[in-house]
Amino acid sequence: MSAPIIRPLAQMRGLIRRWKAHGETIGVVPTMGALHEGHLSLVRAARERCDRVIVTLFVNPRQFNSPEDFAKYPRTEIADAELLGPLAVDALFVPEGAEVYPPDHATTVSVTGVTEPLEGAHRPGHFDGVATVVTLLFNMTQPDAAFFGEKDWQQLQLVRRLVSDLKLPLEIVPCPCVRAGDGLALSSRNQRLSVAARAQAAALPQSLFGAAARIEAGEAPAPLLAEAEAALAGAGFGPVEYLALRDGESLGDPQSGRPARLLVAAWLDGVRLIDNVAVTLPG
Numbered sequence: 001m002s003a004p005i006i007r008p009l010a011q012m013r014g015l016i017r018r019w020k021a022h023g024e025t026i027g028v029v030p031t032m033g034a035l036h037e038g039h040l041s042l043v044r045a046a047r048e049r050c051d052r053v054i055v056t057l058f059v060n061p062r063q064f065n066s067p068e069d070f071a072k073y074p075r076t077e078i079a080d081a082e083l084l085g086p087l088a089v090d091a092l093f094v095p096e097g098a099e100v101y102p103p104d105h106a107t108t109v110s111v112t113g114v115t116e117p118l119e120g121a122h123r124p125g126h127f128d129g130v131a132t133v134v135t136l137l138f139n140m141t142q143p144d145a146a147f148f149g150e151k152d153w154q155q156l157q158l159v160r161r162l163v164s165d166l167k168l169p170l171e172i173v174p175c176p177c178v179r180a181g182d183g184l185a186l187s188s189r190n191q192r193l194s195v196a197a198r199a200q201a202a203a204l205p206q207s208l209f210g211a212a213a214r215i216e217a218g219e220a221p222a223p224l225l226a227e228a229e230a231a232l233a234g235a236g237f238g239p240v241e242y243l244a245l246r247d248g249e250s251l252g253d254p255q256s257g258r259p260a261r262l263l264v265a266a267w268l269d270g271v272r273l274i275d276n277v278a279v280t281l282p283g
């Protein structure tokens with residue numbers, strides 16, 4: 001059995017009112033569809049913690065950097081609903097574009113600071129699109145908790161900042177990145193890699209984890225990261241947009257005594273891949 005698909009906001013709100021009247025808690029998993037095991041792990045986490053689980057499926061035009069990329073994004077709604085069926089999802093909420101962004105829609109949510117480096121520098125406007133749609137999805141689904149993958153680390157920090165700054169009454173639950181057997185972080189974009197490129201892609205997590213271990217062992221980050229970038233280029237990646245050691249929360253310069261993160265974005269076979277790993281800086 002597939003998960004029940006709900007499209008009109010009024011119908012979604014009717015269900016939410018009923019659930020809340022019974023004192024039930026609601027967990028939401030925001031997605032753009034093309035679901036894989038990474039998404040399912042978020043749904044399982046939501047299922048464990050909340051009485052009702054809503055998965056949202058909306059391919060948000062405002063977070064794409066080009067209309068071609070938006071058009072190319074995989075749309076697999078029927079398969080997504082089937083995948084969610086066995087997980088006892090209460091609603092797959094698939095709002096219409098015109099209901100999310102009616103023609104007179106004039107509000108953008110913009111988070112500064114944490115959104116500016118890395119993805120923000122390489123994908124202008126992307127995080128405004130994410131912040132706006134996440135705020136809309138929270139308002140449409142009124143959850144007690146929302147589940148986000150650590151794979152999109154910078155997005156997760158944006159959402160935490162947004163919820164804290166706007167005093168939104170919900171908890172953000174981070175969930176670990178799910179990896180394939182060779183270490184590649186699961187992503188809907190992986191499907192676009194050729195068979196040969198998919199085999200080469202394992203070099204990305206290998207470089208990342210290798211560099212993190214050497215930083216933790218006390219090597220100076222700058223030359224090591226330059227070496228790791230060169231190794232990625234040698235493995236067929238290009239361009240490497242960034243491979244950077246940052247503070248885990250602010251994404252500014254890393255501070256000793258605080259959790260750090262090593263983050264990467266690199267192209268392979270015309271596909272942009274991102275990944276990140278925690279780093280404990282030597283004291």
Ligand code: PAF
Nearest residue numbers: 030031032060130133152
């Ligand atoms: O991570 C994603 O899939 C998207 O950025 C999100 C959070 C669903 C907003 O469109």
